[in-house]
Amino acid sequence: MTEDYYLRRANGVREPDPTLGKKPRLPQPTEQAVVESVPAGPEPPPEPEHHTKIKRQRVVLADPKRASSSLRARVELEEQTSWGKLLVKDLVKVQLRTALLFSVLVIAVFGALPVLFYLLPGFAALTLAGIPIPWLILGVAPFPFLFGVGLWYNMLAERHERDFVDMIEN
């Protein structure tokens, strides 16, 4: 899911390393131009018997539009104009607020459990299909819960970053 993004980076210093865990190969030089294969245009109708024909390739050295707009935004942010500072502060605030909200949620859920078991011994003695409910609550349920929270937070954090990039580039 991340691969396409790294490979497409025009100014990227690195891309996911194909050699890791496989037979060692010579590393690809990274500053080579990005070569994208282009599907055949609409004019020549696709002829399945002509497979030997060499496919057309488009060589893209850099994406000029994207590069210039993100460059301008970078300069703006890097020069620390009051506008740039405000933007970054805003982003940090939004991300921090999200993180704090999620941690409050998790702390509230897990923090309540020991008190619950301590104050209500009757609840701790309940069973479901022969298995005591506390064992299900403590031994099984937390893991899907934590994974779900993580997934949700990841979605939100990435959305905030996307929004920020969109805002900068427009």
Added chain:
Amino acid sequence: MQLNPWALAGIVLVAVVTFYLGHRSSRSATSTHDFLVARRTVRSRRNAAAISGEYLSAASFLGIAGIVLKDGADALWFPIGFTAGYLALMLFVAAPLRRSGAYTLPDFLEARLGSKTLRRFATAFVVFIGVLYMVPQLQGAGLTLATIFPVPGWSGAVAVMVLVAFNVIAGGMRAITVVQAFQYWLKLFAIAAPAFVLCLVFFSGGSPGGYRSLGAPAPPAFISDTTVTVQTDVTLRVTTDTYLWAYGMTDSGPAAGPTHWTPAAAHTVSEGTKLRFLAGTPVPVVSDSVVQNSDWLHPGSGSLTDLLQTYSLMFATFLGTMGLPHVLVRFYTNPDGKAARRTTVHVLLLLGLFYLFPTLLGALSRMYVPELLVTGKTDAAILRLPTAILPGVAGQILTAVVAAGAFAAFLSSTSGLLVSVAGVVSTDLLPGRVRDFRVATGLVALAPIALAVSLRPEDISLSIGLTFALAASTFCPLLVLGIWWRKLSWPGALAGMMVGGGLVLTALVVNVVSGYTGGWAPWFVNQPALITVPVAFVTTYLVSRVTGYGRPDHVHDIMLRLHAPDPLGFMRDRAVARFGQAEEKTRLAVRGRHRK
């Protein structure tokens, strides 16, 4: 123990595969970047498997089942805390930490606060935490080998360290990434397969003491006539009048025949004593564990102290994970901040999957191997369980699978710790070339070996709890405040680290002393995080408020780099001038001569 050829084969197989994978991936490791951060090119899914593989240490693989056997429902907070720690890491640390472009934890602190002094202290703590964490791994390795073959305890520790050091010297981070990812899946198999088989046997054959015997307000009972040899001095408690045969030294003098214990007092049994029990006898348990099955089954059935201890454990594990140097160093291997965050989501999934099984096996071992409660060696529960349920070859093969998984746990955790500590030592104390990394690895490997052989083997999970408390009280405030709070100053960070770390170290010393002199220490010495973490945070905050001069001048630039989304391209690798870019180096190397 009887010799189990299957287990020997399993362990040898794991060692060979580990060595082979490490050797294969280390052939492409040439630069310092390879050795420290695997060229920062590990994809999020593989990195997640590697992080989980490294994180599931002896404490997770053996310790959790052991502590469930001993403490019951209250022990379930360990796996929860171990997993939730990654959520905290993801919420507050993962992406900005990677974007800082640092290559070790001290390097991050210098990048953020610009202080060499702080960096040096952080180095000391990283080395200390790393060594403290390696010791239980090595002791666990010794325990596992000694459970399976008749070898002295230190041989397992030495074998693990030699194998790991060999891999790390050959390829550093690059070599161990693949090894750790492989070892996660191996460990998952090694704990899931026995759990499935043993549960099938359990449900088809019924349990020895009846299905619901765990809920009865009585201690567990021996399922057959059992002879237990006590290997270290223990203090045992019984709840009913218990008849047994003792051969050796007990608190009532030398014994060589039938004896009778009353619940009125605790009974001390000396090393080397043999105790024989008839089937159906209630099991005496070591004095610090839960006696009654009903208490064992219900969480929070203890006193208010237990409740506070539970909260303290939560504090330590939730916040300690983000301070563990070997966990953090794996996050530097991601390509960018977004990948670091995604890695953590995968880790939450992989850990959650794994932690379902140790609990199950711990509960089964309460029924089938209660004699471990007499000797106090509860960490061996998973290793003893298969043969107790399934006598014969089937049980031996399952034991072999478990032993192989346990061995993988020692190997992967130790290798991650060794890489992170050696990386810090080689860049902070030595010039940081590849050769320095190799020298540092050799040096660092010696310290934990010496400690593991000389220290008293405590319960694995317990000392891990103190390590988490130390990480939570030193690095957690620095990371969280450093990433989110502009006004953090380096004197504040240093003060917080020293106060938090100092308090935990005091607790550690007091704990060891009290362990030798009768266990008089109160609960917060055992589990100090509930006090030390808030104290560390408050100290950091207050001192930073007072010492405004200690803030870096370009704090806005730093915050921009930490938080700006990756596509904007603010991320810069630190120390490029020192180590060079990995890509440039390899290209230069390739240009000179033909390879392949």
